[in-house]
Amino acid sequence: MRVSSAVNILVYAGLTLQVGLLVVLFVKRLWKKIPCFTLYSMSGLLNTIAYYLVHQYERIYFYSYWVIECVGVVFGLAVVYEIFQHLLAGQPALHKIAKLVFQVAGAALTLIGVSVLYIQWPNGAQSLSSAVLAVDQAARIVEIGLLMFLFLFSSVFGLHWRRHEFGIALGLGIFVSVELTRLTMKTHLGPIAVDVFNIIRGLSFDLSLLIWLGYILIPEHVASQAELPKRAQLEQWNQAMMELINQ
Numbered sequence: 001m002r003v004s005s006a007v008n009i010l011v012y013a014g015l016t017l018q019v020g021l022l023v024v025l026f027v028k029r030l031w032k033k034i035p036c037f038t039l040y041s042m043s044g045l046l047n048t049i050a051y052y053l054v055h056q057y058e059r060i061y062f063y064s065y066w067v068i069e070c071v072g073v074v075f076g077l078a079v080v081y082e083i084f085q086h087l088l089a090g091q092p093a094l095h096k097i098a099k100l101v102f103q104v105a106g107a108a109l110t111l112i113g114v115s116v117l118y119i120q121w122p123n124g125a126q127s128l129s130s131a132v133l134a135v136d137q138a139a140r141i142v143e144i145g146l147l148m149f150l151f152l153f154s155s156v157f158g159l160h161w162r163r164h165e166f167g168i169a170l171g172l173g174i175f176v177s178v179e180l181t182r183l184t185m186k187t188h189l190g191p192i193a194v195d196v197f198n199i200i201r202g203l204s205f206d207l208s209l210l211i212w213l214g215y216i217l218i219p220e221h222v223a224s225q226a227e228l229p230k231r232a233q234l235e236q237w238n239q240a241m242m243e244l245i246n247q
Contacts, residue, residue, distance in 0.1 A: 033086075105142050140176055
């Protein structure tokens with residue numbers, strides 16, 4: 001099977017899964033609960049369609065690709081923040097700290113992005129591509145770091161994995177990890193290896209879509225008596241942070 005055929009199969013499979021995911025989100029009215037993830041899913045579907053429509057026009061594809069990548073990164077970070085909001089909904093002090101962390105991360109990424117683009121913009125399209133690639137890599141690293149902190153935080157405080165938020169985080173983590181690897185290796189590999197990584201990227205995205213669909217379709221977990229002590233620790237942490245903030 002040619003590489004282009006394999007990519008096309010993955011694209012069609014992804015389109016089907018994306019449409020199915022959006023249908024489930026709207027039928028179950030989850031778009032009200034997780035609006036950022038809904039917008040992320042909608043943008044993903046529109047991005048896939050846009051790629052398919054403009055891939056034959058090299059110049060349009062070049063600029064469309066990087067614009068879409070930047071939009072995807074912004075929505076991805078918004079989804080991670082939304083997950084933190086839900087997990088810390090009853091913990092105002094911890095929620096405030098999480099918000100501060102995201103503001104600092106966003107400001108740092110914006111500063112890096114503007115600086116790199118300003119330095120490399122005058123040198124032509126190739127340098128612009130390298131600049132956006134560097135910013136994209138930085139954003140993916142921040143995204144993975146935040147997701148790793150999320151999983152560690154959840155493990156410490158006994159937050160159960162059978163929640164919609166964890167399914168979203170798990171699928172996003174798989175895709176972003178593969179995407180970061182692809183971006184890192186892109187400038188060091190030949191055309192054949194790049195094509196292979198594009199296939200792996202498509203597979204990881206389709207796998208993420210399956211995980212999201214699975215988590216959204218299964219009933220959410222209700223906390224058991226065994227998990228309550230860890231939840232009490234979370235309350236204690238929140239109270240301690242509240243006292244520190246109010247000092």
